[in-house]
Amino acid sequence: MPLFDQLYNFAHWLAQDRTEAEDLVQETYVKALKGFSSFQAGTNFRAWMYRILRNTFLTSRTGLKATATVELDSDDSPELSAGPETPETILIDNSQHQLLQSAIESLPVRFREILLLCEVEEMSYQEIAETLSIPMGTVMSRLSRARKALRESLQQQLVKA
Amino acid sequence: MDHWTAKLETYLDGELSASEMRDLDAHVRSCPSCAADVLSRLQLKRAVHSAGKRYSPSPDFRERIRKSIKAKPERAPMRLWLGASAAVALLLMVTFVAISARQQQLLRQHTLSELADLHVATLASANPVDVISTDRHTVKPWFQGKIPFTFNLPELQNSEFSLIGGRVAYLGQTSGAELIYQIRKHQISVFVFQDRAVGSDLGSTSQPRKELSFNLESWNQDGLRYFVIGDASAEDIRSLAELLKKAP
Numbered sequence: 001m002p003l004f005d006q007l008y009n010f011a012h013w014l015a016q017d018r019t020e021a022e023d024l025v026q027e028t029y030v031k032a033l034k035g036f037s038s039f040q041a042g043t044n045f046r047a048w049m050y051r052i053l054r055n056t057f058l059t060s061r062t063g064l065k066a067t068a069t070v071e072l073d074s075d076d077s078p079e080l081s082a083g084p085e086t087p088e089t090i091l092i093d094n095s096q097h098q099l100l101q102s103a104i105e106s107l108p109v110r111f112r113e114i115l116l117l118c119e120v121e122e123m124s125y126q127e128i129a130e131t132l133s134i135p136m137g138t139v140m141s142r143l144s145r146a147r148k149a150l151r152e153s154l155q156q157q158l159v160k161a
Numbered sequence: 162m163d164h165w166t167a168k169l170e171t172y173l174d175g176e177l178s179a180s181e182m183r184d185l186d187a188h189v190r191s192c193p194s195c196a197a198d199v200l201s202r203l204q205l206k207r208a209v210h211s212a213g214k215r216y217s218p219s220p221d222f223r224e225r226i227r228k229s230i231k232a233k234p235e236r237a238p239m240r241l242w243l244g245a246s247a248a249v250a251l252l253l254m255v256t257f258v259a260i261s262a263r264q265q266q267l268l269r270q271h272t273l274s275e276l277a278d279l280h281v282a283t284l285a286s287a288n289p290v291d292v293i294s295t296d297r298h299t300v301k302p303w304f305q306g307k308i309p310f311t312f313n314l315p316e317l318q319n320s321e322f323s324l325i326g327g328r329v330a331y332l333g334q335t336s337g338a339e340l341i342y343q344i345r346k347h348q349i350s351v352f353v354f355q356d357r358a359v360g361s362d363l364g365s366t367s368q369p370r371k372e373l374s375f376n377l378e379s380w381n382q383d384g385l386r387y388f389v390i391g392d393a394s395a396e397d398i399r400s401l402a403e404l405l406k407k408a409p
Contacts, residue, residue, distance in 0.1 A: 001227065003260065005218060012216035022222050029226060036249045045256050100212040118174065119206055120213035122271065125176050144170055151205065 003049055006121060010050065013116055014057045014066075014109065024060070028053040047123070047130035054113065054131065066109045099161055103153040111146035118143055165195055173202055196285050203278060211334055272332070272359065277375055279330055280350040280390050283339065289348075290326030290341055300327045300340065308336050312353050312385055313408035321345070322401055332359060342401060349391030349401060356386040378402040 007028060012021035031052050032039075039048050057063040104112060117123045117131060125139045132139070165188050171177050172185045189195050283289045292303040297314035304311070307329050317324060322342050330339035330352055337354035376398040377390045389402045 001223075001230070001257070003257075004223065004226065008218040008222075009214060009216045013213070018216075018219075021216065022218070025218070025222075026226060026229070029230060033230065033249065033253075036252065045260060097208070097212045100208055101215060104209065104213065115209060116213050119209040122210075122267070125174070140171065143174075147170065147202075147205070150209070154205075 003046065007049060007053055010113075010116060010121070011053055011057070013104070013112060014054070015060070015062050016105065017062070020060070020062055024053060024056055027056050031056065044127055044130055046121075047127045050117070050121075050131045051133065063109075096158075099157040100154060103150055103157045106153050106157075107146065107149055110142065111149050114139070114142050115146045115150060165192070166198065169195065169198055169202060173199065173206060200282060200285055203282065207275070207278070273377065275332060276350075276352055276377070276388050276390055279332070279339065279352070280375065283328070283341065283350060284348060289328070291328040293326040295324050297324060300324060303327065304329070304338050308338055310353075310355055310385060312338065314340070315404040315408040317404070320400070320404060322349075322404065335359070344393055344397050344401070347391055347393035347397065349389060349393055349398065351401070351405065352388040352390070354386050354388075356381050356384050359386045380406070382406065 004025070008021060008025050011024040011028075012018065015021045015024060028049065032049060035052075039045065058067060104115065107115070114128060114132065117128050123131065125136055128139045128143075129136050134142070165185065168177060168181065168185060172182065175182075177185065189199055292300055294300050294303075297316070301311070301314050304327065314324070322344050325341040325343055325348070327338055327340045330337050332352070332354055335354060335358040337352060337358075340351040340353075342349045342351060375390050375392055376395045377388060378398050379386065379388045380402070381387075387402070387405060389398050389405070391398060
């Protein structure tokens with residue numbers, strides 16, 4: 001089950017709970033096996049599996065609750081620069097992993113998921129677009145916003161620490 | 162935000178076209194502000210990559226899923242279903258094998274890209290080395306207590322290479338040594354990590370290969386994994402690798 005560990009990690013980040021993450025992964029495999037006929041050969045299998053998991057999450061109670069608040073920022077706004085932060089203000093070493101994890105945790109689901117797909121799963125923009133069922137342009141602008149939100153959240157965590 | 166800044170994220174995500182990548186590469190080398198920006202973003206990118214790998218499934222859960230997947234064909238009520246399930250299982254297996262091979266390749270690619278990034282970050286840094294010395298008897302002992310292994314450095318008296326210094330490098334959260342050598346105007350990084358800690362089947366290259374247009378040679382020796390990377394010619398990379406292999 002090569003995607004098992006990655007799917008579990010993603011599920012746990014989304015649900016923020018071990019039992020719920022296990023349920024999500026189990027349901028994903030059941031749905032994938034049942035619906036394998038709907039998988040189109042030649043398309044991306046990984047994106048298909050992540051899409052099932054994500055859709056399962058979004059329709060779960062935690063998913064519905066997490067996405068109930070819709071951010072007012074539009075995805076189609078222009079991309080944002082990195083801001084005034086420099087390597088001197090955001091220095092991340094191993095000891096600050098927990099701070100970074102807290103910062104990721106604090107992000108809204110739509111920013112958290114796109115960051116994880118891009119940085120952790122190293123999906124291409126095309127794969128992310130397939131997984132999240134959004135256009136490529138939206139992938140780029142949302143990713144940019146997610147990174148900005150992460151930097152801001154990290155700054156807050158660093159100040160708190 | 163200028164024309165270049167707008168493209169930095171796409172550049173670091175490797176999503177620009179080859180010609181745009183080359184243009185931005187050239188720009189970053191000549192623009193300190195963009196170089197600092199790239200470094201900052203790269204650092205955050207790497208940190209998120211490793212911090213994001215946070216959760217592992219429990220062995221019990223893994224076993225439960227394995228069993229439930231295995232049990233599916235047995236529960237199928239009809240012969241037709243058995244055939245269909247077997248076909249689905251076979252297709253899944255083939256897909257999994259293909260994905261697994263692809264992931265192995267991606268992992269290898271990722272390790273090499275990360276090394277290229279580390280090399281670039283070192284060159285871009287205002288303080289590229291933590292121990293500055295051309296004397297291997299100064300550089301080698303400096304690593305004592307900083308990395309969990311020791312290694313040998315070659316005598317360079319009769320070669321064109323000179324040692325500039327060294328620093329501690331991290332790859333996949335494991336510490337190792339980075340040594341900077343110079344030949345003519347080219348700087349070359351030599352990375353040494355414990356082979357088992359690097360974790361991917363990197364093999365050995367009999368010929369230097371290209372990685373992000375750098376020349377790179379890698380091999381395993383006495384449980385250590387060596388990488389020699391730089392923009393020097395393939396012959397120079399080769400010569401330095403040979404010197405390191407023969408180090409007393």
